[in-house]
Amino acid sequence: xxxxxxxxxxxxxxxxxxxxxxxxxxxxxxxxxxxxxxxxxxxxxxxxxxxxxxxxxxxxxxxxxxxxxxxxxxxxxxxxxxxxxxxxxxxxxxxxxxxxxxxxxxxxxxxxxxxxxxxxxxxxxxxxxxxxxxxxxxxxxxxxxxxxxxxxxxxxxxxxxxxxxxxxxxxxxxxxxxxxxxxxxxxxxxxxxxxxxxxxxxxxxxxxxxxxxxxxxxxxxxxxxxxxxxxxxxxxxxxxxxxxxxxxxxxxxxxxxxxxxxxxxxxxxxxxxxxxxxxxxxxxxxxxxxxxxxxxxxxxxxxxxxxxxxxxxxxxxxxxxxxxxxxxxxxxxxxxxxxxxxxxxxxxxxxxxxxxxxxxxxxxxxxx
Numbered sequence: 171x172x173x174x175x176x177x178x179x180x181x182x183x184x185x186x187x188x189x190x191x192x193x194x195x196x197x198x199x200x201x202x203x204x205x206x207x208x209x210x211x212x213x214x215x216x217x218x219x220x221x222x223x224x225x226x227x228x229x230x231x232x233x234x235x236x237x238x239x240x241x242x243x244x245x246x247x248x249x250x251x252x253x254x255x256x257x258x259x260x261x262x263x264x265x266x267x268x269x270x271x272x273x274x275x276x277x278x279x280x281x282x283x284x285x286x287x288x289x290x291x292x293x294x295x296x297x298x299x300x301x302x303x304x305x306x307x308x309x310x311x312x313x314x315x316x317x318x319x320x321x322x323x324x325x326x327x328x329x330x331x332x333x334x335x336x337x338x339x340x341x342x343x344x345x346x347x348x349x350x351x352x353x354x355x356x357x358x359x360x361x362x363x364x365x366x367x368x369x370x371x372x373x374x375x376x377x378x379x380x381x382x383x384x385x386x387x388x389x390x391x392x393x394x395x396x397x398x399x400x401x402x403x404x405x406x407x408x409x410x411x412x413x414x415x416x417x418x419x420x421x422x423x424x425x426x427x428x429x430x431x432x433x434x435x436x437x438x439x440x441x442x443x444x445x446x447x448x449x450x451x452x453x454x455x456x457x458x459x460x461x462x463x464x465x466x467x468x469x470x471x472x473x474x475x476x477x478x479x480x481x482x483x484x485x486x487x488x489x490x491x492x493x494x495x496x497x498x499x500x501x502x503x504x505x506x507x508x509x510x511x512x513x514x515x516x517x518x519x520x521x522x523x524x525x526x527x528x529x530x531x532x533x534x535x536x537x538x
Contacts, residue, residue, distance in 0.1 A: 171213070171228055175235035178208045183241045188366060195358050196320050196368035197243045199279065206276025210246065215254055220271035226251075226402070226468050230409055237413030240509070242516070243366025245317050249273070251406045252399070253280040256326060256342065260386045260395045269344070273324060281322035283313035283372055284396075293328065293396060294337045298374065300329035307331070307343060307384070309377040315523070319370025320358050323347045327374065328396065331389040340392035342385040345377060352377040363515030400525070401477035405467055407524045408460050408480040411488035411517075415453040418513050419446070422495035425510075429500075442498060449491045456484045475537040482530035485520040492517045 182204055191197050205211055213228040215221025222228065233247045257269055272278040289295040298311025309329055316322075325345045332339030347353050356371025385395065423446060426436040436442050463480050466472040496503035496514045503510050521527045 171224075172231045172235050174208070175210055175232050176239055178205070178210065179235065179239040179241050182208075183239070183244070188240070188242055191243045191366035195365065197245075197366060199321055201244065202276040202279050202321075204276070205244070205246070206274060211249060211276055212254055212270065212274030213250055215258060215270055215274055219258070219266055220274035221254075222274075226464065230406075230464055233406060233409055234413050237410055238417065240417075242512070243364070243368075245367060247406050247410065248282075248317050249280050252403045253282050253324075253326060255402065256282070256385065256395065256399055259398065260342070260391070262382075262387060264382065265344075265385065269324065278324040279318055279322045280324045280326070281316050281318040281372075282326045282328075283316050284328045285313060285315045287312060287314050293340070293393070296328055296330065296340070298327065298329040299333055300327070300331050300341060300343050300379075302331070302381075303378060306378050306380045309343065309345065309374040309379065311374050313372040313374075314356075314370075315359070316370050316372050317367060319372055320355055320368040325372065326385065328392060331384075331392075335390065337393040338390050340396075341389045342392045342395055343379055344383045344385060345374070345379055346383075350377045350379065362518055363512070364519065365512075397474070401472050401474055402467060404477040404481035404524050404530075405460070405463050405472065407520060408456070408463070408484040411484045411520055412453070412457050412460050414513055414517060415449070415456060415488050415491045418492045418495040418510060419449050419453055421509055422446070422449075422498050425502075426498055436498065445494050445498060449494055452487045452491055456487050460484060475534055478525075478530040478533040481524060482527045482534070485517075486527060488517050488520055 209222055210232055212221035213224045213232055214226055217223040229251045232250065236244055236246050254273055257266060273280055284293060286296055286298060288297065298309065298313065300307040300309045309327060311329065323346060325347060327343050327345050329341060329343055330339045331341040345353060352375040354373045356373060359369045361369060426442050429436045460480055463472055463476055466476065492514050496510050499508060499510050502508050505511055
C-alpha cells in the first residue's frame, strides 16, 4: 500500500501542484476525489461501507507516505485515522451505511469541530449547544482551529445537549454543511506553518440537524466517545513526528556532506557529527516507542497514558531534532526554498494540537 500511495502522490501531487496548495491555503476538493478513487481513503474501514478493509497498520503506512512524499496540506491522517473511526465505532448501522461510503470515496471531506475561542484542550468548558427542537437539534456556537474547515462538508460537532450536566451533557452531532442553513465558515486562519492546510473558524447560528445526526443512539455520550478515540489521535501525531524526524535527518546529512566551510565538508566537523548523532539517537528512540504503541493500538491495549507519553515526548523530540537540523543548514535553513525551513515551521504546532503537551503531562501525572 505504501508503494501504491507513493506512486499516486508522485503522479498526482508533483511539487508545482503542492506549491499551488500553499498559495491557495488549501488542497482542492478534486484531489480528495482522486485519493478516494485510488483507494487511499478509509483504509481501515470495512469493505461493506466502502473502505479497503484494512486496519490501523494500513492507515499508518499511508500517513507515513504522506510525510515521506511531502504532500503538504493533505490531511489524510485527520480524515482516515481520527474522524472516520468515530463513525465506525460509535455510529449506528444506518449512520455508517449513510456516511462512510461517501467519506471513503472522497465525495465527502471530513472535519471535527472541538476547539472554541474560549476552550481548547479543556473540552468540558465548551459553550456550543445543541438543544432539542422537535425531531432534531438546534446548534449554536463558534469553533476555531478547525482543520479542513474551508472544504469540509461533513463536520462532527462537539456540543452540549444538556449544558447543566457538564461533561455528561456533551454529545457529538454531524452537520452536513450543504444542507445546513445557518452554518457559515469564517476566515481561513493565517498560521505560522502548514501553509497548504486550511484551518478555519466555523459558526453555527441556529443550525438545525435531524435527530438521527446525533452520533450514536443516545445523548450525553460525547465525552466518553472523545476519550475513547483521543489516544489514537495522539499516537498518529507521534507517527507524523517520527516521519519528520527521519526526513529532517536525511536532508540535513545530505546537505552537510555537500556544503564546504573552512576548506572541508561541514559534515567533517566533530560538532556536526555529534549533533547528528544526538538527532539520530532521539529519532530511533522515538521510532521504537511509537512502534510499540502501534502494536498496542492494533491489539486494543493502548492506554491513555502511553498515548500521552508518545504525543508529548515524541513531538518535543521532533522539535529538538528539526531545530538542530535547521541550525546545521546555516543561513539556508531559514530560507523557505529549503525543505528544512518548512519542516521547522510545520513542526511547531505538533506540541499544541491534539491536546497541548502541558495537558499530556497532566494526564501522565495522574497515572503516578
